[in-house]
Amino acid sequence: MSTRKSLRLQKSRGDTTPATPIHQNFYSPRLRSSVKRNLNSSFGASEHESLSPTKLLKAGPSPAKKNEKITLVIDKKNMTCRPLFRYESSESEDDYVSRSRAVGKRKVKSPVKYTHVNVSPKKTVNKGVEELHFTPVKNKLLEKDVFYDGCRTPRTPRSSGKKATPRSTIKQIREGTITPKVQSRTKAMELDDTPLKVARSHLHVSYVPTDLPCREKEHEDILSFLEGKLFDKCGGCMYISGVPGTGKTATVTSVVNHLLKAAKTGDVPNFQYVNLNGMKLTEPRQAYVEIVKQLTGKTVTWEQAQSTLEEIFTKKAKKMKLPIILLVDELDIICTKRQDVVYNILDWPTKSITQLIVITIANTMDLPERLLMNRVTSRLGLTRLTFQAYTHKQLQEIVTKRLFGTNSFNPDAVQLVARKVASVSGDARRALDICRRAAEIAEVEGDDTLVSMSHVNEALKAMITQPKVRAIKNCSRLEQYVLQAVISEVERTGIEETVFSNVYQMLVSLCAVNGFNSVSCTIALRAISKLGACRLLLVDQKCHDLDERIILNVSPDDVYYALKEE
Numbered sequence: 001m002s003t004r005k006s007l008r009l010q011k012s013r014g015d016t017t018p019a020t021p022i023h024q025n026f027y028s029p030r031l032r033s034s035v036k037r038n039l040n041s042s043f044g045a046s047e048h049e050s051l052s053p054t055k056l057l058k059a060g061p062s063p064a065k066k067n068e069k070i071t072l073v074i075d076k077k078n079m080t081c082r083p084l085f086r087y088e089s090s091e092s093e094d095d096y097v098s099r100s101r102a103v104g105k106r107k108v109k110s111p112v113k114y115t116h117v118n119v120s121p122k123k124t125v126n127k128g129v130e131e132l133h134f135t136p137v138k139n140k141l142l143e144k145d146v147f148y149d150g151c152r153t154p155r156t157p158r159s160s161g162k163k164a165t166p167r168s169t170i171k172q173i174r175e176g177t178i179t180p181k182v183q184s185r186t187k188a189m190e191l192d193d194t195p196l197k198v199a200r201s202h203l204h205v206s207y208v209p210t211d212l213p214c215r216e217k218e219h220e221d222i223l224s225f226l227e228g229k230l231f232d233k234c235g236g237c238m239y240i241s242g243v244p245g246t247g248k249t250a251t252v253t254s255v256v257n258h259l260l261k262a263a264k265t266g267d268v269p270n271f272q273y274v275n276l277n278g279m280k281l282t283e284p285r286q287a288y289v290e291i292v293k294q295l296t297g298k299t300v301t302w303e304q305a306q307s308t309l310e311e312i313f314t315k316k317a318k319k320m321k322l323p324i325i326l327l328v329d330e331l332d333i334i335c336t337k338r339q340d341v342v343y344n345i346l347d348w349p350t351k352s353i354t355q356l357i358v359i360t361i362a363n364t365m366d367l368p369e370r371l372l373m374n375r376v377t378s379r380l381g382l383t384r385l386t387f388q389a390y391t392h393k394q395l396q397e398i399v400t401k402r403l404f405g406t407n408s409f410n411p412d413a414v415q416l417v418a419r420k421v422a423s424v425s426g427d428a429r430r431a432l433d434i435c436r437r438a439a440e441i442a443e444v445e446g447d448d449t450l451v452s453m454s455h456v457n458e459a460l461k462a463m464i465t466q467p468k469v470r471a472i473k474n475c476s477r478l479e480q481y482v483l484q485a486v487i488s489e490v491e492r493t494g495i496e497e498t499v500f501s502n503v504y505q506m507l508v509s510l511c512a513v514n515g516f517n518s519v520s521c522t523i524a525l526r527a528i529s530k531l532g533a534c535r536l537l538l539v540d541q542k543c544h545d546l547d548e549r550i551i552l553n554v555s556p557d558d559v560y561y562a563l564k565e566e
């Protein structure tokens, strides 16, 4: 059954509005040309003449009176169009249509009378007849677009259809009353049923090993420090430093977990544990907010949090019942010029009424001295512990223990990874990543493939093609020497941040060793700015002299791999 569509328009006699041809606004190009052809043939106009309602009505078989309304019936299926005149008689439109069908599609016997059909747009919607309504003045489409036949560009929906989180819910999340939930899985997780899959999951950095080989001494030191303070009922501060991936966080977490278990069984005095990570804070002073939240469960502003903590640690009335162990990981990140947050964290244990034991972790060895005056640090009485980079034997042991029982790696492949990593940084994280990548490469060959040296070499090659490594390869020889000089300086001092004067001295020595003329300060500064622009180095934007501060923004391993190929 063909869909009949009627278009109703109001015509004012003598008035030529609307001047715009009606079909141009609402039809798709294909339908428009077809309707135009049919209309023109109906009214005797040439195909290229534009059709205006005025013309159409002028040419039509019967004149319309002033303010009369005429309906155009458009048959979209047959691409035909005819004017529909409403009769005063009781003849319904369906009767009229069936009669006109019998007579012929567009032939209308000269109607005797016309009537003014004054129907509101909404009421004119008929069964089986979809209608388009518009007025000549506004040319506004009132009903849904029935001419859409797929040719028009689809409109972009205004909203994605997803419901926004209600404000009240967001407020509750901020206040900590409710915590956001992760949607439950629709599919069950894949089981690690092959040796390679088991190996891959054990090599992932998020995997928590039952014990930490090669860190037994450090584990013992931290444990005895904490136990001693808990039993002595006094506060204290320990500063742990070491290059990335040397197991600082893993060791401290393992010690605290051990103590929490011991506290439950009553082997050590009970305590409250607060865990802070500089990386997770948006701003250093948020440290106060986080500590208060973990201690009291309340979320307050940083000013309120600071005064609450001052009261807890200095006023007897506000003294906490249980001792507090506060772990501050990534301390370097919360260091600002004002140094107030770091100073308070290191100072509270000395004057606290509540027993407070602080463990801080950072990459640089002399952070407290650089931040706080020597006099102050000596008063703080810091206990220090440095985590040395792993040797190749230690790395081999760590990886082998993680792979225990999987029988998926050739021991030579593990040794190759350990040697490669130990020669550069001694970073356990890097060794685990390379082994994991090698396992992925081997898995492509089959589930039971043994990871060999060739897979490890492929994994190392994949690392070399990383964008940062490629960027280093494309640097000039001088820029590569600058990067090497910065790494040497960081290794020499054990401090992540260095200054231009030190790097320049190292650069001159490097140039001399490699048979190059020594470079001037200006050229070296220019090379450093270029490396800063590529973000391979982080440089002080304000100061471009001997005191310019420089930080390496890539892993030393990347520099090593990039330059090794040369």
Ligand SMILES: Nc1ncnc2c1ncn2[C@@H]1O[C@H](COP(=O)(O)OP(=O)(O)OP(=O)(O)O)[C@@H](O)[C@H]1O
Residues within 6 Å of the ligand: 204, 205, 206, 207, 208, 209, 211, 212, 213, 214, 215, 242, 243, 244, 245, 246, 247, 248, 249, 250, 251, 362, 363, 398, 428, 429
């Ligand atoms: N002795 C070890 N035995 C087993 N796994 C280890 C050992 N040391 C480090 N790892 C693993 O190496 C990864 C990095 O360790 P961790 O996060 O403790 O390093 P980090 O010294 O805190 O580094 P960063 O300074 O970057 O924070 C972790 O997945 C950890 O499990």
Ligand SMILES: [Mg+2]
Residues within 6 Å of the ligand: 248, 249, 250, 329
């Ligand atoms: Mg860490």
